[in-house]
Amino acid sequence: MSGECPVRHDFQMLEQSFVKDPYATCPAVQESPVFWSSDLGCYVVTRYDDVQRVLSDHELFSNAATNVPVTPINEEAQRVLDESEVWFRPNLTNADAPRHTMVRRWVADAMSPRRIRALEPGVRAWASTKVDEMVAKGRADIYAELCFPLPAITGFTLLGFPPEDVEQLKSWCDRRVVLTYGRATGAEQVEVAENVAAFWRYTNEFAQSRIDDPRDDLTSDIIKHHLADPEEFSLRDVSAVLFGLSIAAHETTTNLMTNGVRQLLAHREQWEALVADPTLIPNTIEECLRFDGPVIAWRRRATADVDVSGTVIPKDSVVLMLLYSANHDPRRFDDAGSFDIRRPEARYHLTFGKGTHFCAGAPMARMEMKILLENLIEKAPGMRLVEDQALEFIPNISQRGPHGLVVDFEPALTHA
Numbered sequence: 001m002s003g004e005c006p007v008r009h010d011f012q013m014l015e016q017s018f019v020k021d022p023y024a025t026c027p028a029v030q031e032s033p034v035f036w037s038s039d040l041g042c043y044v045v046t047r048y049d050d051v052q053r054v055l056s057d058h059e060l061f062s063n064a065a066t067n068v069p070v071t072p073i074n075e076e077a078q079r080v081l082d083e084s085e086v087w088f089r090p091n092l093t094n095a096d097a098p099r100h101t102m103v104r105r106w107v108a109d110a111m112s113p114r115r116i117r118a119l120e121p122g123v124r125a126w127a128s129t130k131v132d133e134m135v136a137k138g139r140a141d142i143y144a145e146l147c148f149p150l151p152a153i154t155g156f157t158l159l160g161f162p163p164e165d166v167e168q169l170k171s172w173c174d175r176r177v178v179l180t181y182g183r184a185t186g187a188e189q190v191e192v193a194e195n196v197a198a199f200w201r202y203t204n205e206f207a208q209s210r211i212d213d214p215r216d217d218l219t220s221d222i223i224k225h226h227l228a229d230p231e232e233f234s235l236r237d238v239s240a241v242l243f244g245l246s247i248a249a250h251e252t253t254t255n256l257m258t259n260g261v262r263q264l265l266a267h268r269e270q271w272e273a274l275v276a277d278p279t280l281i282p283n284t285i286e287e288c289l290r291f292d293g294p295v296i297a298w299r300r301r302a303t304a305d306v307d308v309s310g311t312v313i314p315k316d317s318v319v320l321m322l323l324y325s326a327n328h329d330p331r332r333f334d335d336a337g338s339f340d341i342r343r344p345e346a347r348y349h350l351t352f353g354k355g356t357h358f359c360a361g362a363p364m365a366r367m368e369m370k371i372l373l374e375n376l377i378e379k380a381p382g383m384r385l386v387e388d389q390a391l392e393f394i395p396n397i398s399q400r401g402p403h404g405l406v407v408d409f410e411p412a413l414t415h416a
């Protein structure tokens with residue numbers, strides 16, 4: 001740890017008080033561009049320009065630290081993972097060039113605009129039916145009924161997983177983030193590890209089935225690279241990519257939707273402006289990503305001693321970039337703490353990352369969110385948050401969104 005680097009003991013990302021409102025910490029954390037967190041044992045970068053630099057300087061900052069568990073995995077959970085041979089060789093989010101460059105190109109090709117467009121009618125039909133059902137009921141948990149299943153169904157369809165498996169796959173995803181990004185208890189680690197192992201076995205078997213019977217889906221495209229060079233890209237590499245994609249495609253977009261609906265309804269005048277003018281939807285999505293983003297922080301590792309705004313971060317240190325703080329940095333965004341769907345610079349948020357690792361699924365997430373908002377505006381313009389509901393957030397250093405959001409749909413008004 002560098003001698004001059006400020007140390008913060010009060011930065012407690014895994015406390016309930018933090019996950020309920022990380023934004024309250026912005027003024028304090030932004031006092032120093034870089035500090036050492038005694039709780040997490042890593043360097044923390046807080047301001048927009050520095051976060052942008054760390055994200056995009058792939059020479060000095062490696063992706064190797066991205067998925068390292070915050071809390072060491074206990075023996076029993078590790079045994080569960082080992083028995084199923086869960087094994088994540090760096091391929092994509094946690095890989096550097098040249099391997100990342102190769103696999104990223106394959107994934108980008110397999111997520112072609114044609115393939116994303118082909119998903120759209122299914123997403124639209126599913127969302128429309130679901131919103132009709134919720135409106136008819138009058139009150140519903142929009143997280144449980146819409147925001148959680150929609151990205152799961154969309155992401156799993158992209159990979160080629162059959163619709164009849166979706167319920168099972170969704171159940172294996174529950175609380176998955178705590179194993180990598182949280183401080184799970186011993187029993188919780190084992191429970192999540194069992195679900196991770198089950199999901200892993202599923203992706204292995206599914207990859208094998210696509211070797212025998214290729215289709216027009218992402219998995220079949222990725223398998224072609226395995227068949228071309230099984231040594232360089234093994235079947236377990238295929239599984240690792242599928243597993244990573246299923247995580248990347250799911251919780252993130254769920255949280256974009258739930259956080260976005262919550263903020264729009266909490267800022268009633270913004271919701272009404274959107275209902276009155278749906279052409280604001282694209283910029284609204286960017287402001288939702290900036291103001292209350294689904295990914296609040298991300299990690300890299302320094303490959304050499306590196307100076308960040310006057311603090312030397314030593315080689316091999318883990319660097320945590322506070323995306324939420326960068327997105328609320330008053331040096332970059334005027335009146336950064338205000339939610340404004342007309343904000344001209346909203347799209348400069350860092351919620352999808354930056355550089356060669358920039359989120360490969362950004363067009364898909366935006367497409368899903370657009371369809372969700374179009375449906376809600378059309379069918380439930382009078383919807384309101386149920387007041388005083390207790391929101392549950394799972395403490396972890398990366399993904400953030402409430403697990404439950406109850407909304408009144410006023411069926412009599414909307415279906416008059």
Ligand code: HEM
Nearest residue numbers: 092093248249252253256352353354357358359360361365
């Ligand atoms: C609102 C939703 C989403 C958010 C906020 C989000 C955020 C992110 C972030 C922060 C990264 C890391 C970027 C970096 O290291 O610089 C990332 C990478 C990635 N995301 Fe997303 N993501 C979302 C949705 C999706 C979806 C729907 C998919 C796929 C269907 C997806 C696929 C990926 C992939 C494959 C990567 C790895 C890219 C690479 O390392 O080259 N994401 N995402």
